[in-house]
Amino acid sequence: MGVKDEPWVKENPDRVKLLGPVCVAYGHPDLERTHTYLTDFGLVESFRKDEAIYYRGYGVQPVAYIAKKTAVPEFLGVYFEAAGLTDLEKATKIPGAGAISDFAGGGKVVQIIDPSGIPFHVVCGLEKREFTPPKENCQPYNFPSPTDDDVEAKPRRGVFHRMKKGIIPVHKLGHCGLIAKDFDISFDFYCHHFNFKPSDVVLGPDGSMMMVFLHVDLGKSYSEHHSFFVAQPQGPLPPGKPHHAAFEVNSIESQFIGHDYLSHKGYTSFWGVGRHIEGSQVFDYWFDLDGFLIEHYTDGDLVNEDTPIGWIKRDPKDGNNWGPALPQIK
Template identity: 40%
Template sequence: MATETQTEPAPPGFKQWKQDITNGAISREPSPNRGASVPDTKAIGDDRESITQWRQRNNIDPSKQVRLVKLAHMRYQHPDLAQITTFLRDFGMHVVKRTEDKIWYRGYGPDQYVYYAQKGPKKFMGGTYEVESYEDLEKASKIEGATQIEKLDDAPGGGYLVSVNDPEGFPVNFMFGQEPAETGKLPEKLLYNFEEDKPRVREFQRFQPGPAAVHKLGHYGLCVLNFDDQMKWYTQNFNLVPTDFLHVPGEGGKNKNVALFAHIDRGQGYVDHHTFFMSTNPTSHVHHCSFEVHDFDTQQLGHAWLDKKGYTSVWGVGRHILGSQLFDYWWDTTGNMVEHYADGDQINEDTPISYGPAGHESLAIWGPEVPKWFLD
């Protein structure tokens, strides 16, 4: 014999909720994620200004600047060259030249080398920019505290170098006259099949495990004590132009800029979203340097390779918001942070300068939880 079912009374608001769903006022399902390649002016939003406006407001005269072309290589000092060489090979570089106390490493891109290491106590020796002319090198040598122009007799490709310390003592290097390198073979571009667009037929995706081969040096960044002085020094002396500022609430209701992503101004020529960045910090130190790899699969395979070799992951793999790069950060064997990236934004002088709020939520659209100390 069937028993009568006892019906629980509906919770408060249930009838209205059900009616809203029926009428379409409330979606039955959450909206699916979506992504698109959005024009820079649409992606940036309303809090922006043109590069011309920014230069005028900051009294910047481009004719007085040292003209940079690109970021060419990093310079570090390591106590154990054999150990760091093993790491950098696993990271995707290869040795192009070595002496008893110096080693040069390259990728498959257009640069003679992307990383220079010399033996000694742990030390950051700065990023190295290629400049337009020997006159620009001479101009750099006249900046207060700069070294004399040095001939790079033992370095692959030769050339000339000047080093300068910024106001907080970080070295910056400028190079000219290096012989061009022969570019290595580019990796193949994968074909992707989508829902209704399937160009990859009778071709299967296959991969070989190993390091994520480095193409070129992309950017590096610093944590600084006096953000305003540092920003003025870099943007007045060189054709480094802000791409993005991040801010926090300041006195009198005004925003205070605490982070800068800057690119090399090459006019209408397209360049990486940022070549240099700075963020305000209680201590003054280098944050990381970053090297480009081919694509997402390359990056994931490189992550797996470094993990298998027992190196320490910092953060990744994920996708940044500012710059859009796929990122993957690691500690090297000396305790420096290094990054693989792929698929970064390209911009030019028509891309407006963006202003936005600082915070961990501004770092990535997806990926593992950002370490709380990442910006320390």
């Protein structure tokens, strides 16, 4: 099996319908040190329970990041929301699945251990919070025009574009990626058991499979270009581990303000600011204090069932429209 076998097309009456990502969970030896980092990154503490801190963004999901106390740094999985209780029950039939249990963030959850040994969770019954976007930190743009009287091209009139520096609030978890032990097996697993569908398939210069960006297939309704992806092992990133988790912010201006703030705090930048090819997001990658990759992004593409699948052959280092070249992970 593999991408060319199109497992997302094949009928599966037990396929679990997902609506989108909810949160990620990581284990950290020093929770208070991690807490400082995550709040500087733009997440907000929601509550604490059983040696874990639960964080949210300003979006509707009650949780965006779970930091648990562990002896060593550890990826504890990604959580996706099921369309309903029937889909949560279907999730218990997937190989590697456990029983339905309570989710500390609200509702119910099923944990599934995927073919690479990575936890994947399906949740249902979450109590959504009010959408509380921050006050816009930037003004409308003024664009070139034959005359300054053009109010459509130059809407900012008598107002100065002076922005506040500091922490940039996170909206939500947008996507998470995994490095598979066996690419074809993992890809087939996720597309057979869940409503994931490829948006872009990335091939190396020799035509070998590098990664597949997957969106949640909601039919005619649109969803983000990718909320999940499966990748081949890349350099020092080992199989059976996370690639990165990405959190949405509200604007490109915010990306740069956040980048400057994190740099000023002395954190370690990996790659950014730049704009991706697949998905078009403006990206900014950082290492957290335990060496995990974490990303701010904004302005990503939306797709639906009518969007053709892209097959892209490129060098692994050519992952952006503009911005710095992809550095090597050491």
